[in-house]
Amino acid sequence: MLRKSVYSLAAVLAGIGAALAGPVAAQAAPAATTSGECVTDAKLVPNCGVLWGxxxxxxxxxxxxxxxxxxxxLSGRTATIFHTYHKGDEVFPTQAEMTMARDKTKPRVLLLNWRVEYGSTWANVAAGKLDKRIDTFAARVKSTFPEKFFLVLNHEPEDDVRAAGSGMTxxxxxxxxxxxxxxxxDKGLSNMVSVVAYMGNEKWMAQSWWKDLYxxxxxxDWIGIDSYVSAEKNYYHAGVFADLLDRKAPKGIGFYDWATKQHPSKPFMVAEWGAYHRVGKVVDKSKQFxxxxxxxxxxPNIKAIVYFDTKNDATGDxxxxxxxxxxxxxxxxxxxASPLFNVRLR
Incomplete structure (x- = not known):
């Protein structure tokens, strides 16, 4: 979320459906429906098209x-993925979130972001010291929310990595x-679909420890990235949609290429994306969109994109x-309005 401190396709959709499915869909996607519509499978991977959130x-x-x-x-389309954020012992999914996911007229799937380690460390989580917190969440979901959902754990972990001995390496x-x-x-959450969501920032991808995060x-189940571009020329990370996918460390490869070459069976989610400019300026974002x-x-490995919309980011600028x-x-x-995003949840 900019750090938490944040061809019309109508005529060609059928022809690119298989191409968009790619190697991920070939392994895991459901069979195409007789009507030719795009639908999701057990891991929420669409057999064609892209989930919109x-x-x-x-x-x-x-x-x-x-x-x-x-x-x-405002945008003119139901945002099928409803992305929310939680930490520690917060009680979720909330009633409001469950109601959104159960809206029959506008079907949605929850993308729940959870900082399990909040108030502690990753090392303590791994050692089982926060198992009560984990088990409480599992019991709540089993008793109240049988619907499928995405779960992101500590999105953008790169920014939280600390020195050896901190419990946060x-x-x-x-x-x-x-x-x-x-x-x-193990607690029976078969409706959970796991997502690891990186910042994918070249600053962090250049670190010797970056490869150890996976x-x-x-x-x-899914590999995600939270990445943004500036619509202002000559401003930090100015660019278009390709640029937020292709950032790389010196002598490295772009994030999308890394994910799809190292983990080709995994669908790719742009878990947060957006185009920004400095507050108080009026800059056209048409080029980016x-x-x-x-x-x-x-x-073709991109199976979902989720826009992060705010008038002011975490730093207010x-x-x-x-x-x-x-x-x-x-x-x-x-x-x-593109038909590419006409994907039905099932």
Whole structure:
């Protein structure tokens, strides 16, 4: 979330369906329906198309469900993925979240972000010292929420890595992630789909420990990235949609290429994305929004994109909203209207 401190496709959709499915779908996707519609499988991977989602109302203090509904009206499409954030012993899924997921007229799936280690360390989580917290969550989900859901553990872990002995090293994160997912599965949470979500920032990808963050294919269902671009020229991370996917350390490879080459069986989620400019400026984001569809057509492993919308980021200096200029909103609504995002949850 910018650090927590944050070709019209109608005529060609059928022809690119198989291409968009790619190697991930070939291994895990459900069979195409007789009507040719795009649907999700047991791990929420669509057999064609791309899941569309949002995290709206960030840093406002307003109810996330209401902000999500308002954003859907603004953008012109139901945001199928409803992204929310929790930490420690917070009670979730909340009633509001469950209600959103059970809306028959606008079906949605929860993307729950959870900092299990909150108030402690990854090493303590891995050692079983927070098992009561994990087991309480498992029992709550089993008794109240049988629907499928995405679960992200400590998104953007790179920014939280500390020195050896802190309990917060890259290897500690991987061990923590493994422990939580395995324990939740052992408790019978078969409706949980795990996501590891990185910042994918070149600053961190250059670190010697970066490779140690990955928890393992056996506990990771989806690989995600939280990444943003500036619509302002000559400003930090200025670029288009491809740039937020392709950041790399010197002499390294881009994040999308790393994920798809090292873990080709894993679907790829852009778990947070957005185009920003400095607060108080009016900058057209059309170029950024218009660049999305061509990139999705070239990157078949991307199965979901989730926009993070806020008028002010965590530091209060960046506007990531889709309606900061009329031209930006028009371009975003055109993007949202693409049939590529017509994916039915099942």
């Amino acid at each position: 949002a995290a709206a109302g960030g840093f406002t203090g307003k109810p996330r469900d209401e902000e999500h509904k308002n954003w859907e009206k 890259a290897k500690d994160f991987a061990a923590s992630f493994r422990h939580v997912i395995k324990r939740l599965r 928890p393992g294919d056996d506990v990771v 218009n660049s999305v569809l061509p990139e999705l057509a070239k990157r 960046r506007d990531i909203s889709i309606d900061s200029a009329p031209s930006s909103l028009a371009a975003f609504r055109k993007l949202a």
